[in-house]
Amino acid sequence: MAERAGRSVPETLRRGLTFWRRSIQARVVVSTVLLSTVVVLAVGWFLLRQVQQGLLDHRVDTVVREAGTENQAAQERLAAVPGTDTDANAQANTVVNSIFTSGEARGFSVVMAGPGAPHTSLAERGTKLTPQLDLASVPQSLVDHFDESGSPTIAWTYTTIRFSSRGEVTSSTPGIVVGSTVTIPADGSSRTVYYLFPLDDVQQTLALVERALLTAGALLLLLIAALTWLLTRQIVTPIRLARRVAERLAAGQLQERLRVVGEDDLARLAISFNQMATNLQRQIRQLEELSRVQRRFVSDVSHELRTPLTTVRLAGSVLHEARVGFDPPTRRAAELLQTELDRFETLLVDLLEISRFDAGAAALDLDDVNLTDVVRRVVDSTRALAEQRSTEVVVRAPESPCVAQADVRRLERIVRNLVTNAIDHAESKQIVITVAADEQAAAIAVRDHGVGLAVGESAMVFNRFWRADPARARTSGGTGLGLAIAMEDTHLHGGWLQAWGKPNEGAQFRLTLPRHARHPLRHSPLALVPEDAAEVVA
Amino acid sequence: MTQGEDFRARVLVVDDDASLSEMLSIVLRQEGFDAHLVERGDEALDAFRAYKPDVVLLDLMLPGKGGIDVCKEIRAESGVPIVMLTAKGDTIDVVVGLESGADDYVVKPFKPKELVARIRARVRRNDSPGADTLTVGPLSIDVAGHSVTRDGQPVSLTPLEFDLLVCLARKPWQVFTREVLLEQVWGYRHAADTRLVNVHVQRLRSKVETDPENPEIVLTVRGVGYKAGTSGQQ
Numbered sequence: 001m002a003e004r005a006g007r008s009v010p011e012t013l014r015r016g017l018t019f020w021r022r023s024i025q026a027r028v029v030v031s032t033v034l035l036s037t038v039v040v041l042a043v044g045w046f047l048l049r050q051v052q053q054g055l056l057d058h059r060v061d062t063v064v065r066e067a068g069t070e071n072q073a074a075q076e077r078l079a080a081v082p083g084t085d086t087d088a089n090a091q092a093n094t095v096v097n098s099i100f101t102s103g104e105a106r107g108f109s110v111v112m113a114g115p116g117a118p119h120t121s122l123a124e125r126g127t128k129l130t131p132q133l134d135l136a137s138v139p140q141s142l143v144d145h146f147d148e149s150g151s152p153t154i155a156w157t158y159t160t161i162r163f164s165s166r167g168e169v170t171s172s173t174p175g176i177v178v179g180s181t182v183t184i185p186a187d188g189s190s191r192t193v194y195y196l197f198p199l200d201d202v203q204q205t206l207a208l209v210e211r212a213l214l215t216a217g218a219l220l221l222l223l224i225a226a227l228t229w230l231l232t233r234q235i236v237t238p239i240r241l242a243r244r245v246a247e248r249l250a251a252g253q254l255q256e257r258l259r260v261v262g263e264d265d266l267a268r269l270a271i272s273f274n275q276m277a278t279n280l281q282r283q284i285r286q287l288e289e290l291s292r293v294q295r296r297f298v299s300d301v302s303h304e305l306r307t308p309l310t311t312v313r314l315a316g317s318v319l320h321e322a323r324v325g326f327d328p329p330t331r332r333a334a335e336l337l338q339t340e341l342d343r344f345e346t347l348l349v350d351l352l353e354i355s356r357f358d359a360g361a362a363a364l365d366l367d368d369v370n371l372t373d374v375v376r377r378v379v380d381s382t383r384a385l386a387e388q389r390s391t392e393v394v395v396r397a398p399e400s401p402c403v404a405q406a407d408v409r410r411l412e413r414i415v416r417n418l419v420t421n422a423i424d425h426a427e428s429k430q431i432v433i434t435v436a437a438d439e440q441a442a443a444i445a446v447r448d449h450g451v452g453l454a455v456g457e458s459a460m461v462f463n464r465f466w467r468a469d470p471a472r473a474r475t476s477g478g479t480g481l482g483l484a485i486a487m488e489d490t491h492l493h494g495g496w497l498q499a500w501g502k503p504n505e506g507a508q509f510r511l512t513l514p515r516h517a518r519h520p521l522r523h524s525p526l527a528l529v530p531e532d533a534a535e536v537v538a
Numbered sequence: 539m540t541q542g543e544d545f546r547a548r549v550l551v552v553d554d555d556a557s558l559s560e561m562l563s564i565v566l567r568q569e570g571f572d573a574h575l576v577e578r579g580d581e582a583l584d585a586f587r588a589y590k591p592d593v594v595l596l597d598l599m600l601p602g603k604g605g606i607d608v609c610k611e612i613r614a615e616s617g618v619p620i621v622m623l624t625a626k627g628d629t630i631d632v633v634v635g636l637e638s639g640a641d642d643y644v645v646k647p648f649k650p651k652e653l654v655a656r657i658r659a660r661v662r663r664n665d666s667p668g669a670d671t672l673t674v675g676p677l678s679i680d681v682a683g684h685s686v687t688r689d690g691q692p693v694s695l696t697p698l699e700f701d702l703l704v705c706l707a708r709k710p711w712q713v714f715t716r717e718v719l720l721e722q723v724w725g726y727r728h729a730a731d732t733r734l735v736n737v738h739v740q741r742l743r744s745k746v747e748t749d750p751e752n753p754e755i756v757l758t759v760r761g762v763g764y765k766a767g768t769s770g771q772q
Contacts, residue, residue, distance in 0.1 A: 306625040307555045310647040314561040317650040318568065345647055363630070365733065368761030403761060408732060 024239075025232045032228040033221060040217040051209050055202045060176060063197040064156055066106070067178035070099055070195065071154070078185050088186035095182055096128045099193060109133045109161065111194040112182075119144060130196075134162035134169065138194045142179050146192050154180045161196050174199045238266045242273055254281040291358075298355040305348060309341075316341050343479075350481035354464065357488040364492055366517050369408045370401040371442050372435050378415045379433070382423065386431075391423050393431045402437035405517040410489040414497070417482040418446040418509045425507065426450040436525040443512040443526040453501025461499050462487040486511075496521055500528050508533075546572040547661045550591035552582045552608065553623060554601050562595065565650045571657065579603030583611050586618075593660050594620045595653075598635060606638045613639030617696040619660035623648075636737035641698045642724065643734075659725035660698075672707040674766050675755050677746055679707055688746065698723065699742045706756060706766040715763040739764055 020026060074095040096112045103110045109130035113122050122135050122143055129135065142157050161175040175198045181190045241258060248256040257277060258270040316337045323334040356362050372395075379386075379393050386393050422431045426448040434445045453461065460466050465480040490497040493513050501507035512524035549571045553559045556577065563573040576585045579600035586594065594612060598605035609620055622635045622643040635643055641660060644653055672679040678687050681704055686693045695703065701723045706714060714722075716732035724734065739758075743750040755767045 303625045306646040307558055311555070311558045311561045313647045314558075314565050314650050318561075318564060321568075348647070370761070 025229065025236050028232045029225055029228045033225045036221055036224045040220055044213045044217050047213060048206070048210060052206055055205060056199075059197075059199065059202050060156060063108075063176050063195070064154065064178055066108075066197075067156075067180055067195040068154060070102060071180040071182060071193065073102075074099055074182055074193070078182070088184045088189060091184050091186045092182075092191055093128070095184075095191075096193075099195075100130065103130065103195070107198065109137075109196040111135070111138055111196070113143065113192045113194070115189055115191070119147065132163045132165050132170070133196070134164045137161045137175075137196055138177055138179075142177060142194070143192070146179055146181065154178065159196070161198055174203060235266075238270070242270070245273070245277075249277055249280070254284060295355055295359045298351070299359060302348060302352040302355060309345065309348065313341055313345065347479045347481075350479045350485060353485050354481055354488070357485070357492075362488070362492055364407045364517070365409065366405050367408055368403050369406045369411055370403050371411075371437070371444055371513075372397040372402055374408065374412050374415055375433055375435055375444060378412060378419050382416065382419050385420065386423050389423055389426070390428050391426050391431060393419070393423070393433065395433045395435070397435040398437070400437075402435050402442045404437070404442040404513040404515045406493055406513055407489075410492065411513075414486040414489045414511060415444060415446075417486040418444075418511065421482060422446045422448040422450075422507075422509070429506070434526060437515070438525045439515070440519065441512050441514055441521055441523065441525055443510060443524045445508055445510045445526045445528075445530070447506065447508040447530050449506035452503045452506045453499065454503050458499040458501050458507075461501075462497070494518055494521065496524065498528050500530070500533075502533060505533055546570060547593065547657075548572045548574065548589060548591040549593050549595060549657060550574050550576065550582075550586055550589050551595045552576045552579070552585075552600065552605070553595070553597040554578070554599070555597075562653075565654070566657075569650075569654045577601075579605065579608050582608045586612055586616075591618060593657050594618060595623055595657070596620055596640070597623045598631070599625070606634060609635065609638045609640050613696070617694075619697065621653075621656055621660060632731075632733060633737055636734065637741065639696070639741075641696065641738075655726075662725075672704065674703070674707045674710065677703075677707075677755060679704060686746070693745055695742070695745060699738060699745065702738055702742055703746070703756075706764060710766040713759045713762050713765045719763065735764075 077098060078091060078095055092112065092114075096110070099110050099112075111122065111127055111129040111133065114126040121140060122138060127135065137159055139157060139159050142155060142159075145155055156176055156178040159175055159177045160172055161177075162172045163170050175196055178195045178197070179192055180195070181192050183190045238258075245256050245258050254277070257274045260267050260270045260274070316334070319334040320338045323331040326334060375395055375397065379395055382393070419431070419433070427450040429449040431449075432447045434447070436443055462483050464484045466483075467480065487497050490511060490513075494517065495511060495513040497509070497511050499507060499509050508528065508530045510524060510526055510528050512521060512526070514521050547570075549566050551559050551562050551566075551573055553562070553575075554577050559575045559577065563575055566573040574585065574589045574591065576582050580602035582596070582600075582603070596605050596609055600608065605622065609622070612618065612620060619642070620640045622640045623646060624631055624635060624643055625646045626632075632643055642656055644656060670680065670682050672681060676689050677693070680686070684697070684700060686695055686700065686703065702719065705719065705723050716735040719735050720726045720732070739756055740750070743753050743756055746755050747753050753767070757765050757767050759765055
């Protein structure tokens with residue numbers, strides 16, 4: 001299971017990546033959404049900060065003014081008290097109680113600190129405070145602030161307001177603490193009163209704004225995604241259609257066209273595309289027709305030539321048989337007639353074969369064939385020619401048969417063409433034919449040590465009527481079509497026919513056939529460059 | 539007709555090209571055959587009946603009636619060897635010609651020696667000595683009498699099909715390659731067109747097998763050739 005999961009994850013990943021690479025739509029949608037997210041987040045953050053700042057500033061203004069008012073009210077109450085009362089504590093209590101009362105009504109807490117040495121905590125100074133309020137709610141910095149500056153009337157800071165009962169914190173909210181001094185008329189001393197205003201409502205408003213912004217942002221992103229998807233879809237769909245039609249056109253369905261809707265850019269693209277397809281179709285048809293007519297003509301000419309050639313051939317033979325009774329010039333004429341008829345005939349046969357390939361009329365008659373047998377048969381049948389050129393032909397074949405599915409008639413023709421070609425160019429040096437096979441392929445290599453091939457010639461040798469040196473006399477009477485026919489025969493088998501050559505070091509022609517017809521070839525059991533010449537190339 | 543002419547093998551040439559026909563007749567007469575020329579396909583059968591040739595040379599493209607049809611007509615009433623002359627060496631043309639009953643074919647342009655060798659091979663039947671009666675499966679072959687019976691019913695084979703069957707049946711243990719069959723049955727040494735063998739084996743099967751798709755008498759040995767099926771008794 002783990003193994004399967006391990007395999008399926010990269011599989012999914014691979015598919016996802018493929019989809020990503022293939023789909024413009026996905027890429028455009030994802031990148032647009034990503035970019036929009038960044039912008040929406042930035043805008044949201046900025047808005048939230050603005051709102052927060054505004055709300056807090058407003059709140060601070062309000063509470064400072066409120067604290068001021070309270071303070072002033074308390075001061076006035078104290079001033080109204082008759083001057084006889086000299087108990088400072090009692091006066092302070094009066095003030096505190098009135099502030100407590102108004103604090104309860106308007107939702108703020110109060111701490112009144114007694115006089116004390118500078119830099120001592122509130123607890124050490126003795127305080128009066130709203131029940132359950134935690135003293136730590138008033139930051140020490142604010143307390144110190146009143147000690148240091150001579151006679152500040154009012155100061156504020158942010159804090160966290162905590163309430164606790166029996167040492168346990170019961171609630172904790174952010175808030176503003178405003179401190180302000182009150183002068184007690186009895187002894188002229190001053191008390192600091194801290195007003196603690198909770199920011200609950202501001203916090204709630206902010207949370208609300210935040211939620212609203214988040215929702216709006218999410219909806220906006222969704223909208224952008226949907227819009228982009230829709231937009232790209234409108235562009236991509238016609239492109240995909242065009243691609244499909246182009247693929248079909250490429251596959252040979254030349255009548256395929258795009259549907260033109262409207263007059264927009266895409267419609268104009270479709271119109272141009274269709275025009276291109278029509279032009280292509282016309283040109284291809286013309287070329288097809290032309291080449292069909294040409295092939296047909298070659299085939300007809302060749303066939304029409306056959307019957308008169310047969311008659312001439314028979315007549316030539318009769319004359320040739322009777323040449324002993326002729327005077328010498330006539331006798332020579334009869335002989336020339338005979339040999340040239342042979343040449344003419346092979347040329348015609350080769351031309352016909354080529355025209356059959358061109359017409360696509362060549363068919364395979366497959367059978368399991370042992371390549372070694374074919375090679376030996378060909379060597380037997382070309383022995384006369386080889387001996388005439390005093391060329392030795394050696395066959396190197398494994399003991400086991402090298403079997404491949406092939407058309408034995410065509411295979412024999414390929415090998416015969418390669419061997420006669422080698423004999424032609426071997427300059428009486430040894431020719432080695434190697435046969436080999438493995439699981440996928442079987443191969444025959446024909447190596448000669450003759451004139452060889454110049455750079456770039458190894459591809460041209462298979463061209464029709466190609467000659468290495470046009471000035472060089474043709475010795476064997478080959479038609480110049482042998483290797484071209486061999487190449488066509490090889491293609492018919494789905495095989496390879498390749499040539500290697502070096503000037504004055506000879507050449508090697510390698511035929512590789514798949515062991516099973518129609519299986520694609522991947523490699524050859526034999527090297528194209530012969531071992532004795534490998535280092536020259538390396 | 540004189541006694542001497544009777545020994546000359548008779549060749550009926552059916553070809554619409556007058557020059558070629560005349561040239562053929564010259565060559566054939568030089569080689570010791572008697573030749574009779576017909577130019578139209580629809581006259582071929584009458585000429586065949588009247589002339590009673592030993593071999594028919596038949597062009598495929600004929601005015602009046604196609605060579606394939608003429609071939610079928612002649613084959614319907616006689617097993618006389620037919621050699622087709624064809625301008626097309628394509629597999630399909632050759633196979634159609636052979637399937638219509640021809641024994642052999644020569645592709646134009648041919649060498650006179652090649653043609654003569656083939657005609658000789660068809661005229662001179664190889665009457666090999668050996669057992670007079672052979673058995674392959676349900677078939678019983680009377681070699682001397684040139685007849686084959688299947689469960690008592692006579693089977694009509696052309697001489698070439700008969701030779702092919704006898705060749706295989708004489709050595710039922712041996713696998714014959716197509717090349718060996720070409721040499722032993724057709725009498726060719728280097729004419730390596732194995733399609734001849736394939737088509738004749740098919741023709742033979744269609745006549746002697748109960749189910750030609752699953753042969754029991756002429757078996758294919760993949761990659762090698764053919765052999766006779768298990769014979770009841772030698």
